[in-house]
Amino acid sequence: MVEAHAAALTVTPSTLLRWIPLLPLFAAVVHGVMLGLLRRTMPRSGVVALSVGAVVLSFLVSVVAFGQLISLPEGQRVLVDDLYTWIGAGRFSAEMSFLLDPLSAVMILVVTGVGSLIHVYSIGYMDDDHREDKGFQRFFCYLNLFTFSMLMLVLGDNLLVLFLGWEGVGLCSYLLIGFWYSDKWNAYCGSKAFIVNRIGDFGFLLGIFTLFAALAQAGHPTVTFRDIATAFPAIAAQTVAMPGWLGGGEWKLATLAGVFFFIGAAGKSAQIPLYVWLPDAMAGPTPVSALIHAATMVTAGVYMVCRMSFLYAAAPGASALIAWTGAITALFAATIAITQTDIKKVLAYSTISQLGYMFLAAGCGAYGGAIFHLATHAFFKALLFLGAGAVILAMHHEQDIDKMGGLRKAIPYTAVVFLIGVIAIAGIPPLSGFFSKDEILLGAYTAEHIPGHRMLWAIGLVTAGLTSLYMFRLYFRTFEGKFRGTADQLHHVHEPAKSVLVPLGVLAFFSAVAGFGGLPQVYGDWFGIKNSNSLAHFLSQTLGHHEVPVSHSEELRLAGLAILVSAIGGALAWWLYLQAPAVPQKIRENAGPLFRLLREKYYVDEIFDVIFVKPLVWISENVLYKGVDAGLVDGAMVNGSAKGVQAVAARGLKYLQSGYAQSYLFFMVAGTLAIVGWLVS
């Protein structure tokens, strides 16, 4: 893989790329100036035309840019749009420039494509929200700003532009989770997401510093991805002495930087132990959960790891860490998802689990598989979230699936598209999730360089079964069986507006067929298609070729096993929640310690609360607030100086102001005499 990068690439300039992020930025700035400076709102139709128009236009520009990219000869597909020198210092310069290569092309199509659909969906979803006059425009302002930041992130030509977008999406995530900020809980969730992400960002920054310091020492002070990749072999062999509390010894520089980068990725992409913010992020409006916390922002970590794949190829230790963290996160989150009863929480844990899959693939070197799953996941998870949003709208903001059931009869269209999403994520062929998940499992199965790769594969397989179980459970509990809410609720259940339904249909279509973009060769052979895995082929320029050393018959056996596991999961859900509803009821009532452990999410929030939050709050309260702020600043400095002046002036000095003009005259004469005397002597 390193060799592939070392080969000199011909860079084609293009001035088209800048418009992809700038269009949403323009809309966001217009909204921001109106709301923040002019204190005026636009009519809703104007907001829709500007915001949705900007993102759709950005999507069209992306498609044109994609067309330009694939018209270039294979292996030379790099478009660069250099705007200006952002930071220049001596031999170092960071350009504000955008890069379109196969990897970022896939990303911008997903971001602007799914983003456009979710913008359209938001028109209908936010229409009945009247909590605040400016809410509608403010929402679209943030959404546009998010789209801009995300596009900066994936189009950035160097680490600094990527980091700019990285921070931007974090900010927008915070703003949108706490969108309904008058509810204190939402504001708390927003802060939690922001603070946890901050920890990850710190790791990311350390990674940039580590890499840059080593490169600069080797005479290549650069942050541009292509230049880093070219210069990287010069520092690949360097080692760094580790401090004693980390076990001492020498680490490869690539491993150290790789671990730092992964800490950043784990924060943004919700991996153990930094995943805790994502379930709480569901406090935001549902389109936000779909766009930011399922389809795009949370995949930024996966994208970044793939972007740095040349680094991880030289750092097997860091790769193993990624693979294992991903696999354990996938299993861990899937077990929690089984017991949750909030429709959005189930999907949130499912997202964490699927992100774990992507990291499992990236750690095993199957970067193409990670991006493939990223794309298909963006479709079906956005579909599931938007479907859940339609259910929540229909149920008048009820999210508890214990109070749903039988909704298929009332909202059949939503039920059908939701079912398509469920089948896609569960990994039933020929829908998209099956192909992408299979590529990941195959990648883990054959990753000889990762310790315990068969174990990773087994975890992935079990997780696939669990995924199928909890997703079908969600579907059956929501749409099948008997309605468990009040008669009044049932009476009001209705299909949502057209602007909500159309994006659902489009996403359902792509969830169903997107898998054929990465059809494994073993199935391609059945239909006589050459190079059927066109996505992997397309990405290979950036991510390298990932050859899978297994025979076709073995590949088919593994796929069959995966289908069997998924089918068992689905069948179990069908039996438990439709045929024998008494059984889960019984388990719940007896609430064994294991069930309680899962339902309470392994008490991780509580443990973090005791270990990190409580001590921090205690220190803030007692040391920083009572000690430093109230005691030192307010007490000693502000009140202290005032009290000191009072003690000197009010008790003593003021008596000099006797009111007798002659005493003042006396001081004047005495003073003059003293000065003259001093001058003369």
Place this chain on the structure above:
Amino acid sequence: MIPLSHVIWLSAALFTIGVIGALTRRNLIVILMSVELMLNAVNLSLVGFARAWGDLGGHVFVLMVIAVAAAEVAVGLGIVISLFRNRDSVNIEDVSLLKW
């Protein structure tokens, strides 16, 4: 020809008498008179120096000081009269309200 030192000594003596008067007397009118005495002490030394060095600048300055002193006395006596109308007193110790 009177030497300059005589003029300076006389001027200094007059000024000191004026200062002591302003510091010790309680009657506002006497205090004003003491201030006039100090001003004229200065005038005297100005004229003395002007004559010693043959510079008319000193004379000009003296005319200036006399004009300002006239205005000052007019305002000062006005204040004393209005004070007397309000307080029935021209004792400076009776006007000590503006204090801590």
